[in-house]
Amino acid sequence: MNVNYSNNNAEESACKVTETICLPDSDLPRVVIIGGGFAGLALTEKLKHKEIQVILIDKNNFHQFQPLLYQVATSALEPDSIVFPFRKQFNGYKNVVFRLAEVEEIQASSNIIVTDKGTVEYDYLVLATGTTTNFFGMENVEQNSLGMKDIRDSLNIRHLMLQNLEQAAITCDDDERDALTNFVIVGGGPAGVEMAGALAEFCKYILPKDYPEYPSSIMNIYLIEAIDELLSTMSEKASTKTLKYLKDLDVKVLFNESVSDYDGSIVTTKSGKTIFAKNLIWTAGVKGQFPKGIDEKHVVKGNRIRTGSFLMVEGYENIFAIGDIAAIITNETPKGHPQVAQTAIQQGKYLGNSLLKIINDEAVKPFEYKDKGSLATVGKRKAVADLGKFKFAGYFAWLLWSIVHLMSISGFRNRLMVGFNWAVSYFTYEKSNRLIIRNFKPKSSVNNPKK
Template sequence: MDTNLPVSAHPRVVIIGCGFAGLRLAKELRHAPVQVVVIDRNNYHNFQPLLYQVATGALEADSIAYPIRKIFAGQKNFFYRMADVQRVAPERNVVHTSVGDIRYDYLVIATGSLTNFFGIESIEKNAMQIKSIPNALNLRSFIFQNFEKALLTENPEEKQALLNIVVVGGGPTGVEISGSLAEMRRHVLPKDYPELDLKQMQVILVEAGPAVLGPMSAKSQQESKRYLEELGVIVRLNTSIKRFENCRAYYSDTEYIPTENLIWAAGVNGAEVPGLPPEVVARNKRISVNRWNQVEGFQNVFAIGDVANMVTEEMPRGMPMLAPVAQQQAELLADNLQRIMRNEAPKNFEYVNKGVMAIVSRNKAVVDLPKDVHFSGILGWFTWLFVHLMTLVGFRNKVVAFVDWAFSYFSSDQALRLIIRPFSRRDVKDDQGKKKAEHQNSTPEYNPAPPAIQTPVAR
């Protein structure tokens, strides 16, 4: 029991997950009279908003990751265990992990979110996602592997499928990776692949709703769409991908876009932890909590961040799954845990919206601030760069990211186009720890089909 954790006279707070929420909570408890134990399957904190830059070669993986133990070096009440959480047993105050059982006095679930494939099996098996560093590295290798294959094939339909990249989901991730890929097509790929006619390459952003960046202002939606189209991205609104198989992304029973590269950024679910009663888990797999992030029906179990489903009058569909929400919930919970231990009433959570932003490409970003303040273009771009640079964990990461961005800006080039770990869809285990079904080869046998509905070539 307790995997060699020292006995403490103070209550033990076990935090599952070291994302934005778990990291901030553990830091906020550094002077509290508690023993803090963080459990995570990775030994690093991952800065998810910049994963798309790892996927497109703008940043290396270690620029957006930082070792958990190094982050908390010198925090005497902090302990870390690298493990997969198998289930929780709230009736016994125990977390069952792959390295043993860990007892807790207070449990905080901060597991974040997982990709939501909406039950479409062919997409879950064959599409690429970017929720983790392994995902981003796989995607980067996969895209460049397919360009190498496009050089060798003489079948024009197969070549088109290898060159086309379809991004599904018009949220910030979909918009940002589409813009980054379009810039790579314009500035980088012609140097690396002079033998290919890159005018054939299409970057297609597919969004089921009527606009990209749905949660943002109408002005940001319009400007981001215009920026994308100026880069040559084909934006298809009110369109859903029904299935993805045999190098075809179907948006109806018979109409499809030929592609081997489908990037799924269309939605997320909460990363629930087994062991909680089903009545506290909402339909989107988020855990229902009250206004101080206490899980319904439990006195000493809490959930914060993306996995927490806090419904209020202002947010009837739950708090948005954003890093600022996670960090603000963590800060309040650190205070409330100490209040509870002093038998004082906890405070209710009030979300302070500090604004949202999205980058499209160099010198092009959109920013929405409270009180209907909006700006875009190069000012929005500098704002995005500054906020993300300051939010990165670790001085080294800030310096490396700044240098890489400066080099890319002045040289219009990205040097990180390495296929270090060739990617195949066969026998893949995703980083959520779940074994996937056996997949097809990275380039399935090409089966001719009736002509697809033609999509204009982006030039």
């Protein structure tokens, strides 16, 4: 039997047979938000305590701070330092309800979404579903490599790295040892650059202590970029400085190269080069992810949903898209706005104000993105910053990067944990406990156990 409960009084509730997923009974306009990333969370925060019923639906019960995923992957931070439970975040928000479910379909004609747990009706629907790793149709690469889009990916990278380093200490085969200790990172954007820098510091400062069986020089790190510069969305100065920092850390940067195949042991590039490596981390691209039900004619390059300047999905009157999934295509933004956290947060806050005005039949102004600058780090005391006309690198850029990221993490406890770990690492280069909690196997090994 399908039930629903009334929550007009927190202590008393009555059940009604109305919806499959049980929700508090309310006469307020209902805004359903799919996805609790930066955009969805910013929107929820903007609508808290307002005369609106907010339903946040996510397949995870936590928000994750994606800019620091690479530090979890390299044992610099523990996973619980950068994730924060939604229910703790929303404690005291009387008009906000969280439901753990995965949305499968949007039935726009009847204002219903279908999840793996049941259906939910909405007055206004907001898609904040973000992106997933884009392997550009290369099945072998997808099966044998690892993306870095959520906390599970980071833990998979960590476990695979430690497993391979342990196996390298066991094997007597020199070629096998080389492959186990070679790391290839594909993509020279912020995620790839930061991952390469963190791995290089792990190799320089942790490997000699943990694995005295072999020299740290055995661990080779390759960064492959398809064009002729790193951090292509930042300034030329940032790109040049980043390249210098990586070379100082002995990272081998390959420009104008792209991966064409990877079988789990051999990386093949389009130019014909081969690299023996059992560790390949893919940061070369993303694509939008959202449930079926949106007309394909409104989907643009990168699997993003085209919206108007008010973030309303084209062709719909009460469906909006924000964050990485949204694409406002104009002469000024022919490719949409950048898929970064500051865009998502600004759009979430903007839509929160806009929805309140729409509900009250007030005029709404178009969304205007304000670029607050870009930051990227390449290890301790090494970072680059583009802040409008000010472009600088080095210690001050790294300090600014640290402060901005630390203050952006959800929860005082999480900020304290991250700050403490960074302080310890600053003086000792020590990482968190390098534990193999579970045996990780790539997709190819799971799908083909004989391989």
